[in-house]
Amino acid sequence: MTHSPKPVLAVGKYAALLAYLSFALFPLYWLLKIAVTPDQLIYTEGTNLWPSEFTFDNFRSVVFQTDFLSYFGNSLYVSLGTAAVTTLVAAGAGYAFSRFNFAGKRLLIAVMLITQMFPLLMIIAPIYKIIAGLGMLNSLTSLIVVYTAFNVPFATFLMQSFFDGIPKDLEEAAMMDGCSRFQALYKVIFPLTLPGLGATLGFVFTAAWSELLFALMLISKNEAMTFPVGLLTFVSKFSVDWGQMMAAGVLALVPSCLFFIFIQRYLVQGLTSGAVKG
Amino acid sequence: MEGKAVISRKQNNVMPGETRARRSLYWQYMVEPFLYLSPAIVLIGLVMMIPLVIGISYSFQSIELLNPFNTGWVGFENYIDLWADRKFWIALENTFWWTFWSIAFQFSLGLGLALLLNTDFFGKKLFQALVFLPWAVPTFLSALTWAWLFNPVIGPLPHWLTALGILSEPYNIMGDPDLAMWGPIVANIWFGVPFFAITLLAALQSIPGELYEAAEIDGASAWQSFTKITLPFLAPMIAITVMLRTIWIANFADLIFVMTGGGPANSTQILSSYVFTTAFRKLDFGYASAIAVALLAILLVYAVFVLWLRKKLVKI
Numbered sequence: 367m368t369h370s371p372k373p374v375l376a377v378g379k380y381a382a383l384l385a386y387l388s389f390a391l392f393p394l395y396w397l398l399k400i401a402v403t404p405d406q407l408i409y410t411e412g413t414n415l416w417p418s419e420f421t422f423d424n425f426r427s428v429v430f431q432t433d434f435l436s437y438f439g440n441s442l443y444v445s446l447g448t449a450a451v452t453t454l455v456a457a458g459a460g461y462a463f464s465r466f467n468f469a470g471k472r473l474l475i476a477v478m479l480i481t482q483m484f485p486l487l488m489i490i491a492p493i494y495k496i497i498a499g500l501g502m503l504n505s506l507t508s509l510i511v512v513y514t515a516f517n518v519p520f521a522t523f524l525m526q527s528f529f530d531g532i533p534k535d536l537e538e539a540a541m542m543d544g545c546s547r548f549q550a551l552y553k554v555i556f557p558l559t560l561p562g563l564g565a566t567l568g569f570v571f572t573a574a575w576s577e578l579l580f581a582l583m584l585i586s587k588n589e590a591m592t593f594p595v596g597l598l599t600f601v602s603k604f605s606v607d608w609g610q611m612m613a614a615g616v617l618a619l620v621p622s623c624l625f626f627i628f629i630q631r632y633l634v635q636g637l638t639s640g641a642v643k644g
Numbered sequence: 645m646e647g648k649a650v651i652s653r654k655q656n657n658v659m660p661g662e663t664r665a666r667r668s669l670y671w672q673y674m675v676e677p678f679l680y681l682s683p684a685i686v687l688i689g690l691v692m693m694i695p696l697v698i699g700i701s702y703s704f705q706s707i708e709l710l711n712p713f714n715t716g717w718v719g720f721e722n723y724i725d726l727w728a729d730r731k732f733w734i735a736l737e738n739t740f741w742w743t744f745w746s747i748a749f750q751f752s753l754g755l756g757l758a759l760l761l762n763t764d765f766f767g768k769k770l771f772q773a774l775v776f777l778p779w780a781v782p783t784f785l786s787a788l789t790w791a792w793l794f795n796p797v798i799g800p801l802p803h804w805l806t807a808l809g810i811l812s813e814p815y816n817i818m819g820d821p822d823l824a825m826w827g828p829i830v831a832n833i834w835f836g837v838p839f840f841a842i843t844l845l846a847a848l849q850s851i852p853g854e855l856y857e858a859a860e861i862d863g864a865s866a867w868q869s870f871t872k873i874t875l876p877f878l879a880p881m882i883a884i885t886v887m888l889r890t891i892w893i894a895n896f897a898d899l900i901f902v903m904t905g906g907g908p909a910n911s912t913q914i915l916s917s918y919v920f921t922t923a924f925r926k927l928d929f930g931y932a933s934a935i936a937v938a939l940l941a942i943l944l945v946y947a948v949f950v951l952w953l954r955k956k957l958v959k960i
Contacts, residue, residue, distance in 0.1 A: 379760065383771060386757055390775045393789045393834065396800070400792065413800040459684035466677035474681070481692050483888075483943065485895045487919045488936035491702055491929035492695035515691030518684050547676070576782030578898050579920055594784040598902065601788070608798070615785050626780035630773055634846045 400612040424613035437596035448513040448574040460525025478519040504587040528562030568629030702933035709927035722934035739914040754840025779838035787902035790831035821911035847881035915939040
């Protein structure tokens with residue numbers, strides 16, 4: 367397969383590679399292009415591949431003249447909080463799934479799989495009612511709790527696959543030497559599973575960073591808005607400053623890209639072990 | 645069965661003395677795992693399972709936040725309304741086409757990409773990182789970007805499509821009820837190809853290379869190796885991924901909500917976006933829950949059908 371002797375095939379292959387690459391990158395390029403195009407040129411040069419002038423004004427005004435910095439901060443807080451709590455909870459659950467046989471294990475796994483299948487929007491009304499009843503609307507903490515619950519099943523399966531990759535003998539040896547199971551977990555297994563924890567953090571962060579519909583439902587106050595909600599409110603206002611919006615979009619892309627670079631190596635493991643959620 | 649065997653062996657080796665052993669067995673089987681599991685169980689129970697039950701009960705009630713006096717149990721009234729609701733049937737049909745075309749393109753393009761990534765070429769690592777990038781782009785951002793690209797005044801796509809002769813003039817396809825669905829579908833394809841490529845690539849890499857060598861020695865063509873080795877090996881992975889993705893995409897309302905809001909004239913409204921707009925805009929929780937229960941039932945029927953089909957086709 368690797369040494370294709372026919373030049374036609376080779377050309378075809380590189381053409382296909384190029385086609386995939388441009389399909390994947392073109393929208394992102396366009397986002398960036400609009401963000402650096404001066405406002406007065408957006409309509410006249412809308413379809414040009416390359417703007418005739420560059421500007422960073424859009425970024426400057428987004429950062430200094432709008433509330434985007436606060437949206438950004440809120441999103442960062444919610445996503446990091448969700449990622450940290452989810453990873454901790456999922457590490458525990460994944461460890462239990464990987465190392466123990468216990469009553470109700472199959473039932474629990476089945477329930478976790480079901481949570482990945484049913485329409486999440488189904489619980490948007492009950493969740494709204496419950497959170498409103500608790501007086502927790504417009505609270506970022508309630509978002510963290512909700513997102514954590516949504517992400518725990520997937521993260522648990524991911525963590526389980528990482529724990530499955532670590533030989534049982536290691537902690538059994540440590541327990542023979544007098545460690546309790548928890549000490550063995552903490553001293554022997556934990557350092558080995560750091561890459562797994564990192565990957566889980568990355569996956570959950572990416573998911574929480576882009577969640578929109580529950581945030582729209584639960585947050586209505588401007589100062590508690592996360593980035594997606596803030597950006598959409600921006601769109602629905604009467605006159606839209608497209609350049610600024612795209613600049614904000616580019617800024618929203620930065621954390622996702624950073625985490626993406628970080629979790630890239632684990633994509634295969636992540637998406638196939640969970641295989642349930644994107 | 646296996647678990648019991650393991651536990652009883654432990655009991656003999658590690659813990660001599662019957663009472664301690666029994667306590668240890670009890671501890672290992674009933675208590676210790678739940679120390680690690682309890683946070684997850686509590687969270688999933690409180691935030692997902694209980695609201696799920698409440699949600700189903702909502703579908704038998706009238707709960708309109710804008711009309712608080714009209715609250716109470718109504719039996720099957722929401723479902724009777726649903727049966728007579730033309731928007732529901734349109735949304736059902738749209739859900740089918742949305743899911744079908746999204747999956748068809750995501751799968752075939754994803755398979756192509758996986759096959760390419762399974763060969764060697766210059767700059768493969770960088771290429772892989774770049775083509776997988778759309779997966780990491782936040783959904784609302786993909787939606788906004790694609791809406792922009794399809795915009796007839798400032799977006800390039802309508803002009804290019806006109807130049808290619810596909811459109812008669814550069815107009816907004818998302819304003820045309822016959823074509824509007826293709827806007828979100830294209831965005832969804834863009835977003836979903838990496839997922840299929842990644843899972844299929846993992847399956848491809850698990851096919852033993854000797855099979856291809858043997859086939860080559862026997863004089864098989866590349867096409868024959870593909871249909872006789874690659875596809876049969878991939879089949880189980882394909883079946884499970886397609887089934888799970890179908891359910892996931894049918895539930896996936898974000899792109900449509902941001903790009904078209906279900907319009908024009910409900911031509912892009914799918915069931916899940918209909919659930920969301922009913923809950924979010926009309927604050928009619930009872931009716932929204934009834935639509936959601938209907939969607940859940942349809943997906944359940946689909947899942948049972950696929951599992952039955954798999955049992956029939958794949959004999960192990």
